[in-house]
Amino acid sequence: MMKRLVLSGAGHAHLNVLKSLVRKRWPGVEVILISPHDRQIYSGMVPGWMAGHYRLAQCAADLLPLAHAAGVRFIQDSVLGLDAGKREIVTARSGTLAYDVLSLDTGAAIDTDSLAATDARFLPIRPLEAFVAAWTGALAAAKAKGRAHLLVVGGGAAGVELALAARYRLAQEIGAANAIVSLISGSDLLPGHGKGIVSSVTKSLARQGVVVYAGRAVGCPEGVQLADGRIIAADSVIAATGVKPAEWLAASGLALATDGFIAVGDGQQSVSHAAVFAAGDVATRVDAPHAKSGVYAVRAGPVLAANLQRAIHGEAPLSYVPQKRSLYLLATGPREAILSWGPLSARGRWVWKWKDWIDQRFMRQYDLGPETCPGES
Ligand SMILES: Cc1cc2nc3c(=O)[nH]c(=O)nc-3n(C[C@H](O)[C@H](O)[C@H](O)COP(=O)(O)OP(=O)(O)OC[C@H]3O[C@@H](n4cnc5c(N)ncnc54)[C@H](O)[C@@H]3O)c2cc1C
CATH class of the missing domain: 3.50.50.60 (FAD/NAD(P)-binding domain)
Structure with a gap:
């Protein structure tokens, strides 16, 4: 049967x-x-897409041709x-x-309860489909206004990459002086990663002008409030907080x-x-x-x-x-990346090239081309 x-x-x-x-x-x-959704967005390339290095289509696997070729019934x-x-x-x-x-x-899912009280444009990083739509909206608003103050809450690998990508892109679009990007790290930056990469990432954040705050943030109408009472105002808040x-x-x-x-x-x-x-x-x-x-x-x-x-x-x-x-390969905004492997770390354009090669090769496996689309064969 x-x-x-x-x-x-x-x-x-x-x-x-x-x-x-x-x-x-x-x-x-x-x-x-x-x-x-009828596509699967690959998170590893999302920071590169935000920074402007990829089109979204390059970062997504089309599920319909894949399901068709696999003989699988797709229910959206x-x-x-x-x-x-x-x-x-x-x-x-x-x-x-x-x-x-x-x-x-x-x-x-992403745990955003503590940030719910913010009145800023809110961008949780999960689900990714909603995030890419929200970032597209935030970027358009920043371009229309000519300035932006963006907060990224969460000092893990995703939060760091998103803050660096956002700062790089906003600076390109509206000028570095108008693009204020801050990162709020609840505990130490990059928990679980080696000292080498933490130091490398800290340098990248400083070089790119991303302001880092330590402390637990909760949402407030102006943006977020830190445990010591400081209020950090923002027009957009990216939640890269823990998963649930x-x-x-x-x-x-x-x-x-x-x-x-x-x-x-x-x-x-x-x-x-x-x-x-x-x-x-x-x-x-x-x-x-x-x-x-x-x-x-x-x-x-x-x-x-x-x-x-x-x-x-x-x-x-x-x-x-x-x-x-x-192995973690963290994009830093421009076409440069940082490598982390246990206690080892390295950085440079060659790391980006390697990451780009790995990511694009990963996506190519799922690119079956339009010829396998239902009705087109
Ligand atoms: C910006 C960012 C960058 C990251 N970079 C890296 C990285 O460089 N390296 C790394 O190792 N990890 C990275 N991560 C973490 C990584 O994205 C996740 O660990 C990984 O995506 C988990 O894969 P998954 O297969 O569990 O599910 P996901 O990739 O989350 O996919 C889940 C799928 O399930 C679908 N779905 C969800 N809910 C339902 C439902 N109720 N019914 C039916 N379908 C549903 C979704 O639409 C999606 O298709 C990054 C995360 C983010 C946000």
């Missing part, structure tokens, strides 16, 4: 599952992909709920969908890790429900916890593809050991 595999979300690991299906279809299975919709006991998902517009095997790669799980996970019946994300074991399989798999930011490996970053989502892709196929045939999953360290 035909089995049904539902892929929820088109995150990094699911792109890999689609690629595997393009290479060779899996017999005896109907595969459905549910994602709210969002998952709103899951009943793992009944093996059913609830979608926003397409009703309830039963599955034999479910795989979740829906990423994480989607609310619907709590009622799914799935075992969750202490951080609220789906608890999975060494085969990316739910520890409570054998028919459910999860990878990327939505999952937490209880046996080998690691940072929520795209690198791990990408690396989990091949084993996820293998294990979904095995689960469909009732076979036990293969295990996968995530790498201990991951």
Whole structure:
């Protein structure tokens, strides 16, 4: 009998599952992909897009040609709920969908509660589709006004890259003197990264004229307020604060890790429900916890593809050991980047060239060209 595999979300690991299906279809299975948009924006290239080095189309994978070539039914919709006991998902517009095997790669939400009181234009970095639209609006407003005061809240890798990209682009568009960009880092900059990269990033921020504030920020009508009472006024606030799980996970019946994300074991399989798999930011490996970053989502892709196929045939999953360290290549605004690998760090135009080569090669895997579009073959 035909089995049904539902892929929820088109995150990094699911792109890999689609690629595997393009290479060779899996017999005896109907595969459905549910994602709210018909493209998947690649976060690693977003700072380069903001800085003006890429067109958005270069940073996004078109899901329709990919799904078509993979023999996958694409439903443009969002998952709103899951009943793992009944093996059913609830979608926003397409009703309830039963599955034999479910795989979740829906990423994480962003925790913005503490900033909600700001009256400034608010730009949370998740979901990325909303962020790119909001940044386009903020840039247009800055150009119309001829000046901008932008705050980025969050001193992790994403916050740093976004602050540097924003400052670079705004300075190009409206002049450096009119482009005020500040970064607010709740704790130390780049927690979890080596001293070398922290020092390199600090230099880049200073060189580019990004003002850094330390301290926890909460939203206030003028912009944000720091714990010591200082108010930092802004016309736009980018929230690059910590990640949080989607609310619907709590009622799914799935075992969750202490951080609220789906608890999975060494085969990316739910520890409570054998028919459910999860990878990327939505999952937490209880046996080998690691940072929520795209690198791990990408690396989990091949084993996820293998294990979904095995689960469909009732076979036990293969295990996968995530790498201990991951390489970070941080864009600094101009065509220059900083490399971080454990305690090692380096910077320069060559790092940007390397990052650009890696990112563009990554995107090329999912560019099937218009000839494979439905109806055009
Ligand atoms: C600006 C920025 C730069 C970054 N740079 C890097 C970097 O250089 N290196 C790195 O390792 N990490 C980086 N990260 C982190 C990285 O983006 C995430 O860790 C990574 O995207 C997680 O991948 P994922 O597969 O879990 O899901 P995502 O890439 O978040 O994709 C989730 C998918 O699920 C869909 N979805 C969401 N909710 C639902 C729903 N309810 N129903 C159906 N579909 C849904 C989304 O539309 C999307 O298609 C960066 C993050 C940001 C914001």
